[in-house]
Amino acid sequence: MDALDALINRVxxxxxxxxxxxxxxxxxxxxAALRAPDHGQLRPWRFLTIEGDGRHALGDLFAEAIAGKYSEADEEALTKARNMPLRAPLLVVVIARAQEHPKVPAQEQVLAAGCAAHAILLAAYAQGIGGVWRTGELSHDPIVDAGLGLADNEQVIGYLYLGTPQRELRAAPQADIGAFVSSWPHKN
Incomplete structure (x- = not known):
C-alpha cells in the first residue's frame, strides 16, 4: 500500500x-512505531502486548479499577469492564515514559509516544490489519497503572485494539481542509 493512501484513508x-x-x-x-519523531533520540515510549488469557487478566484489572472508583458499581458495570479487552485478539498498551532532559520537555515526549501509537495504526492499516485506538478513564487510573507495572514517570497513552476487521471498512470521511488551515499573519 502506498504511504499516502494509508495516511489519507486509514479508518x-x-x-x-x-x-x-x-x-x-x-x-x-x-x-513503524520506532520511527516516530523523537527529539533527542530518547525513545520515550514502551509497549505491552496483551492477548489470549492476558486479555481476561486485563479485564479483571479493569473491573477492579471500576469497583475501586465507584462503590456503587453493579455487576453489569463490572462485567462490561471485564469484557472490554475481549473486543480484539491483540491489544497493544502504548506507554509514554517521560525522562528528565534539558531540551526535551515531558509534553514533547508524550506527544512522541502518541506519534508512535499512530504509526502502529498506520502500519496496521497498510497491512490490512484492523485497529482502533481506545482511551477513556481506564487509560489514567492508578489501579490500572499499578497493575500494568507503570513507573512514576510513565502514563498510558491508549490501548490499540488490533485484529481482523469483522466487516468491510467504511470509507474515510473527507473533511474540508480550509476549515483547519489558515495563513499567518492574517491578511486583511
Missing part, C-alpha cells in the same frame, strides 16, 4: 475478530 475498525496480527506483521508495526 478505525472497532469490530475485530481473530486472527491477530502475525509475528511478522507485529515486527512491522513496532518498526
Amino acid at each position: 478505525s475498525a472497532p469490530r475485530l475478530i481473530e486472527p491477530a496480527p502475525t509475528a511478522e506483521q507485529r515486527e512491522q508495526l513496532f518498526r
